[in-house]
Amino acid sequence: MSDQFDGGERSPDGIDDTPTVTCSRCEDEWDLEYELGTLRVGNRAVERFALDHKRHAGHFPDEVRPWTVLCEECTDGDEFLTERPARRWAETHTRHTGHSVTIDHADAPGTTIDADE
Secondary structure (H helix, E strand, O other), rough: OOOOOOOOOOOOOOOOOOOOEEEEEOEEEEEOOOHHHOOOOHHHHHHHHHHHHHHHHHOOOOOOOOEEEEOOOOOEEEEEEHHHHHHHHHHHHHHHOOOOEEEEEEEEEEEOOOOOO
């Protein structure tokens, strides 16, 4: 009998290391087996789940802190999971409307994209 792991359902040490995501607002917890096994999104499983959860529940799960962009002059804005698309949205909105946009994140100081620049 071989000592090699055959790639079955569980790791060789019997530990299930499937990531889980919780949401205190929904009072629920999900494992990401679907995202990993069926959708095959790999290391983007948490991001994919978070975006789907936001789309269906109207909020992000716990521990997900989005980048928020808000126009200072109109009601337009959005949330992103990484800085690059948030900054791109802000710069595009400013360029097309002439409005200043604020970019905020829980782990970074807020910045403003000014219409005058």
